[in-house]
């Protein structure tokens with residue numbers, strides 16, 4: 474009885490975590506550069522919709538957070554994980570895109586009074602879709618969504634934004650609307666690490682959504698590859714090199730683009746174009762069954778629109 478009471482008390486204190494609870498364990502990518510590698514499946518109550526890869530950079534003058542997480546609560550957990558890794562205070566938050574996991578945690582970080590930087594398109598995207606993003610997480614996250622609200626970047630930029638924190642240089646680069654209209658990459662020239670945001674997706678099939686651009690995704694990827702990064706922190710998946718990122722992101726987008734352009738040029742209707750597309754090279758990747766059909770349809774519609 475004593476033991477049962479003891480475990481019950483632990484449960485109440487939240488000390489016994491459920492099997493797949495969110496764990497934000499920073500992985501060191503380079504000196505001062507850390508990634509939080511998230512799950513590659515869907516958004517769940519247990520993973521708190523943090524099914525993405527983000528990170529932070531520790532400098533001699535404070536910490537830059539790269540993506541604030543999927544909720545107020547996740548933002549707070551990111552901050553706690555950073556505090557366990559360094560005594561440096563958070564000085565800056567960067568939002569690399571318009572998806573929930575990139576910026577809903579702004580509602581926590583705004584309480585620190587630090588600047589939040591994103592692309593101008595991301596700000597518009599977040600403003601337009603923010604309330605809807607929060608609403609669609611409600612069913613899954615329930616009370617874990619508490620405190621989450623639309624907090625937009627306090628600073629925006631157009632193409633490139635260079636900044637220096639301590640002795641560390643950062644380059645925020647926008648190439649084209651990609652997975653979301655305001656996707657950027659964060660380049661650290663000294664360590665040759667790039668945070669690709671949703672421009673790079675590995676270890677799972679990427680999604681082409683109504684707000685995505687296949688052609689823009691390829692252009693953004695190429696801008697990222699031109700940096701010749703030593704290591705890539707993707708937006709989803711494990712830290713990787715350029716060869717893997719190319720195989721799982723660029724090659725897939727090129728397959729979609731080229732097939733659908735050929736189909737549209739040949740006057741094929743949507744169904745014929747879908748039937749003749751062979752995506753089997755990617756069928757082993759998680760989320761394939763969920764996303765491959767929609768990806769193909771949207772790629773066709775984009776090719777059709779481009780042909781006019």
Ligand SMILES: [Zn+2]
Pocket residue numbers: 525572574671708709
């Ligand atoms: Zn994403």
